Amino acid sequence: MAVTEKFKDFNASRVPLQGSNLIEASAGTGKTYSIAILMLRLILEKQLLVKEVLMVTFTKAAVAELEERIRLFVRTAYKYVQGEEIADGTIMQLVDEAMENLGVEHVESLLRDAVLFLDETSVLTIHSFCQQTLTQFAFETKQLFGAETLQDTSAVLQDEVNKFWRKEVTTLPSELLEYLIGAGLSRASILNVVREHLGGKHYMSFREDEEYSYCEDDHKEILQMLRQLKATEDDLRQCLVEHLDERAEEIQQLAMGNSYAKKSLQAHFGDSEALLSAIVSKKSTGYIQKLFPDLLERHDECDDAAEKWNGEVYKVISRFNCMAIGQISRGIREYKMQSNQMSFDDMIVNLHEALVVRDQYQLVVGLREKYKAVFIDEFQDTDDLQYAIFQKAFGEDTILFYIGDPKQSIYAWRKADIETYFEAFRQAGQRYSMNTNYRSSAGFIASMNLFFQPVEGFDTFYFQGAADSIDYIQVESPVNNTKGELLKNGLADIPMSIIGKPNKDAISEGVAAQVMALLDDETYSILKNGKERPVRPSDIGILVRKNSEGQAIKRILSKYNIPAVTIGDTKVLKTEEAVELLYILDAMLNISLSTINRALLSPLTGLSIEDVLLLNEEQATERFGLYKSTWEKNGIYNALMDFISDFKVQQNLLEGQVENGERIITNLYQLVELFHKVQSSKILNPQELLSWLKRGIDGMETEGDEYLQRVESDEEAVKIVTIHKSKGLEYNIVLAPYLDFTFFEKREIFSFKHPELKKYVSAVKRELTDTDMVLISAQEEQENRRLLYVTITRGVYKCFIYKNTGRRNSTLETFTQVLKNADQSLIALEEGLEIPEDYSFRKGAQAWKPFVPEGEVDFKLVQQNWTRMSYSRLNVQHERSAKYVYRKHSGYEEFIFNQLQRGANTGNMLHFLFETINFTDSERWNDKIDAAIKRFAPRYQEDLPAMLHTLLSHAMNAVIPFDSAAFSLAGVNYTKRIHELEFDFTVPSFNPYHLRSLSSEGMSVDVHAPGSMEGLMNGKIDLFFEHEGKYYVLDWKSNYLGDTLEDYSQDQIALAMNENNYHLQYLLYTLAVKKYLQTRLPDFDYSRDFGGVVYMFLRGVRAGQATGIYVQKPSEDTIGKLEGLLSSDVI
Structure with missing residues (x-):
């Protein structure tokens, strides 16, 4: 069958929404766009709810991209049905056809509901899908209730390896241990074998039904055999050396008679062992084979003896590896059972066990009732277990789309299985291909087609005529390719x-x-x-x-x-900054002049040896004692931030002569954040955190996205x-x-898909045949x-x-x-280019010639003081006046003042709630509250849902006390609000300290910034909304100011506004909103259209009252003065 005959052409607007379908989407052909179009069709044509559609993909980044596109398309379609103009012709066509078939009102209702319930969209990673299913169907899948996710199994694995090493290896007779270690046995080698096996790459020598062990008699027997083999090898080798001694004169004459032999051997005459080594090193050459055939034959006998010894030693090592797999696997299982935890791999295995192995009918029925349509994105990265799950659950009575590109299957090391793709291809009801490239220019598309198919019949992907193969299909350019x-x-x-x-x-x-x-x-x-x-x-x-x-x-x-x-x-724990912080933490915990000096002699501080020697030793010791005290009382985050502030680390890295300063800062703050998270989640004391960091630097604590090195500023x-x-x-x-x-x-180890075992296996080379190697x-x-x-x-x-x-x-x-x-x-x-002499790229005018920007972009790199600015970057941290004193309250007062934890997690939970609830409809809040608790507070107290509902009710019905007209958020429609409104505007060179001139009576504006700055001013506004023709900025604050309502009076929150420097924040936000509105309202008038700023200190907010609420409308003169300092155009 010709390649093109395997597939039908895919058209997202017309493909039947039924049965099982496989779509092969070549690179750049608009896969995400097409999935979003199919989602829109399911809503309009099949009238499915968004929660009835499941989308599974394989990375969190892909989840975010897909979810964003679906939200955009659904909202765009809703705008169109309401009469607004949109640009996407495909969406217009789908909505027009739906309105013709169903009527305008019905379509508007479908899309309105879809917009309202977009938060119920199920776009999940494979692990999230498995976890969610196991939790929801815990009875059917025989899962323990309340099981937690073990995100990082490396520490448990290392502990079990250490136990095995102590128990089974260190107790061996010393001579046998010496043999095994000399042949390559080590803790690291055992760890690698077990890790590969547990990761799904079956150790080829291991049999599940066999019990592996060694006893003392086994050790003696093995040792005796190895001694005999070693003695045989040594005897043969000694005999060979003696043979050379006896024939020394003859061998020298033979060598001197051949110019090649003379050149390579003459230097070793007189030393038989060295001469033997020289002859053996050249044994593949014709002249050596001709001159010394008998020597080579006798040497081969030595090699055979050595190989026999090595083979027996490796048999022992292989059995130790199998013992390790058995014992360590059991140890890890027992640990997870005792702690009621599941790894990510366990989630897939457990769901496969319930669905496929035990054929749990009720689970299949439940999944099909929940999801009427399913999309498996990036399907080429699937393994056989995952495919079996999807096929069993949704292979019948469900609209099912497998979407991927086998040409992009590049995760074999993660068990992505191309054979699974072929199996899905065979079982799919319909097969489609996407071959129009919307990414590239027409010329580049033509060059790619030539590269991957330079001649007819070229075996692009090396399947050598196999029945199952990947073919390169020529991709096409769109008719009107506007890429340039x-x-x-x-x-x-x-x-x-x-x-x-x-x-x-x-x-x-x-x-x-x-x-x-x-x-x-x-x-x-x-x-x-x-x-x-x-x-x-x-x-x-x-x-x-x-x-x-x-x-x-x-x-x-x-x-x-x-x-x-x-x-x-790159893992952030493998960076130099992790080591520098290890020294700093060690100095805080184990205070001595040597540890302090090592900590301070760092690129982070910029201190030289002379600088450190000039430090007052008593003061330095006292300072690190304070860091230790802060660490023990208030956590590692505060201790390290004190260190960063005291030693002006950020200023040194940005202003000093430090190469890659921005990269170092990014790593530094990521590590500080990671330490805080680990200390909080694992409840580690300082010594335990230090030990954790040491293990991480050694590569034992690096699973999870949070360990991946973040990208420094890359605009x-x-x-x-x-x-x-x-x-x-x-x-x-x-x-x-x-x-x-x-x-x-x-x-050391090879892994591959074994055709007979039909699974990935791992093995050392000695275990593999020539056929295996091919x-x-x-x-x-x-x-x-x-x-x-x-x-x-x-x-x-x-x-x-x-x-x-x-x-x-x-x-x-x-x-x-x-x-x-x-x-x-x-x-x-x-042939390419060479680097010019004396070249140096200079940011600014010579970096590239001036250009006319596309759209409203006004951005180019200029001076070394260019940076991305924000309120946080300019802000000065002041000491907080609020002191926590516990007083017993009851009901909501006890919850809001004592039970509701302080910190980022609580803030994130509350932000999530305010972003997702409908302010005007309290009856629909419970689902959002449940989602927030599940995400941010899974181990919550019984009354938390009710208390959060009360908190929301207070916030929605509190009085926002503007002089012009007081109102409450309960009157703000969801269509009139934007959450997390991000802004960027360019800022020419200015001195940040000039912003202090904005201070006035009762309003303090403070600034911290090193010298002159320029670049982008960036920020995110919690809530931007319109009420009765005026536009407002609102910021949610979960700050703890005290445990009585008096602590949230107007006087007290005015003090908090100054202490936290929030005046600077809202002035910047107001200027950004002014610029934003000027570009969207042709006749914008600041005094008429801008309502003001609102700060809600949520712990003190009460329905029907104005406590905990700060409002302000900066004067137009003040904003004009700020704009004069930061004059630019909005991006």
Whole structure:
């Protein structure tokens, strides 16, 4: 069957909404858009509720993107049915057809309900879906109630490995232990084997039904056998050396008679052992084989004896590995049972057990009643267990769409199984393909088609004629492709370049040189919609396979001052900043001059040895004693923030001569936040937290998204991204170094999909046959080609591919050999550029020539003091006057003053509630309260739902006391409010301290900022709403000011406004809103249209009263003065 005959063309507006369907969506073909269109059709045509549609994808980022798109499309459709103009023709067509079939009122009702209940949309990761199902159907799945998620299993695994090592390994006879350790047995090797096995890659030697153990008699027997084998090997080798001694003169004469042998052996005459080693090292050469056949034959006997000894030793190690798997698996299971915890893998296994293995009928019925339509996104990343779950639950009587691209299946190390995709392909009722690329320019699409299919019948993805295979289908450009193109010297540049360099270092330099040329060479520009502009740093993506490769390129770019950020899989606990904080924490906990000096001699403080020696030792010791006291009483966050403030860490990193200061700051604050979270969630004392950090630096505590290194500020920077992280992203210009993938044999453990066992297995090379090695090599080559595909298809206009000419038989060479005679107008073979002498990229005028911005964007990098500013960045932290004194209350007063915890989690929960409830309809609050509790306070007290309902009622019905007209939030319709309104506006160079001039009687404005600043002013407004023709800004505050209503009187909250510097915050917010409204209301009048700002201190807010509420309308003169200091245009 021809490739194109396997699939029908996919049209999201017309595909039947029935049965099981598989959609193969090539890169850039609008998969997320299509899913959102299908969701809209389900609402309009099948009249499904949003909660009746399940969408499963495989990363949190994909969940966020998909949910955002669905929300946008549903709201856009609702606007259209209400008579507003929209731009999307497909949505217009779907709504028009629905109104014609169902009537305008019915369609408006469907969409209104969909908008109201968007928070019930089920867009979940696979683990979230499994967890939710196990919780909801706990009886059917035989789950323990209240089970918690064990997010990080590494510490438990390490503890069990340590137990096994102490019990089984350290008790061995010393001679046997020496043999085993010499052959590679170690704690780390056992940890690797067990981790792979528990991660789903079955250790090939392990049998579930076998009990593995060794007793003392076994040890003696093994040791005796190994001694005998070792003695045999030693005897043979000694005999061989003695044979050389006896024939020394003869061997020397033979060697001297051959020029090659003379050159390689003469230096070793007189030392038989060295001579033997030299002969053996050259045994593959013809002259050695001809001169010394008898010596080689006798040496082979020695090798055979050594191999026999090694084989027996490895049998012992393999059995120890199997023992470890059995004992450690049991230990981890017992730990999870005793602590009532489940790992992420357990969720999938447990649901599979209930659905597939035990065939729980009621569970299937319950899931099908709950979800009438199901989408499995990124399906190529699914494994066999996950597919079996979806197929059992939704394979019948459900609208089911599997959507993915097998060409982008690059997670074999995470058990993503291409065989599962083939199985789904065979079982799908209908198969569709998406082959119109909306991401890339027409020229680049043509070059990709040529690259991946250079000649007819080319085996793009290396399936060698297998019945199940992945084929490259030529992708098409849209009829009206408006992407534009990259110009060079005013003409369209060749869309793909393959550049040869002799080695990795030359490739790194070549990549940097090309980036320099793109940014500083005026011959390059981007043409789009008739407008030409220079190339910016943010247009460029450099894609690498390993984090270390990205760091190497970033070092070169940083050397020449080119702004660049790395986006990869680096763990923040593996950074240098984690080590620096370890020293600081150690000094706080174990106070001595040596620990303090080590902590202070750090890039964080910028102190030199001379600076540290000049410090007053008594004062330094006292200061670290205070940090320790703060840590013990108020937590690690406060202790570290005190240290950062005392030693001006942020100022040093931003203003000092510190390379990558912004990167260091990002890591620093992420680590501080992580320490706080771990200390709070695990309830660790200081010593335990220090031990946890040490384990983390050693790589034992790094599971979960919070451990991934965050990206520093990247608005105008070259992105250096790992290929795996780049999936789903796009870059105008892609540079792809290091694509010369080859099969690497020299490693400890191999993992692969075993065709007979039909599952992933792990094994050491000694256990593998030649057939196994061929299979492993083929599977890795297939994945390498898919990595090539993912890399190149990220591009919009151009891709520079770098080839290592010194590396043979690579994945890339398979393509470049065939492309030697390719159309040079689509793919050019080039030598590449060299870095110019004395080059230095300068931000500002010479970074790129001035350009006309698209839309309202007014942003470019200029001076070194450019930064992203916010209220938090400018704010000065004052001492709080409120002191917590416990007084016993009753009812709501007890809850709001004593039970409602202080801290970020409570604030986040309350923000979530205010963002999701309908202010005017209290009867529908309970669902939102339940969702908030489940997310933020799963172990809550029984009366928490009722108390939160009361809190919301007080907030909605409290009096907002503006002089012009008091009102309450209960009168604010949901269509008249925007939550988390984010703003950015550019700020030219100014001195932040000038903002202090905004202070007036009763209103203090304080500022902390180092020197002159410029850049973007950024912020998020909790609530922006309109009431009776006026626009207001509202900020929710859960601050604790005291435990009586008197503590929230107007005088007290006015004091809190000054202490917390909130006047600066609302002045900035007011200016942002003024700019926002000026762009949307042609006749905007500040005095008439702006109502003012509201600060609700929620603990003191009561229905029918104005306690806890601060209101203010800054004068127009004050805002004008602020605007004069921060004059710019809104982005």
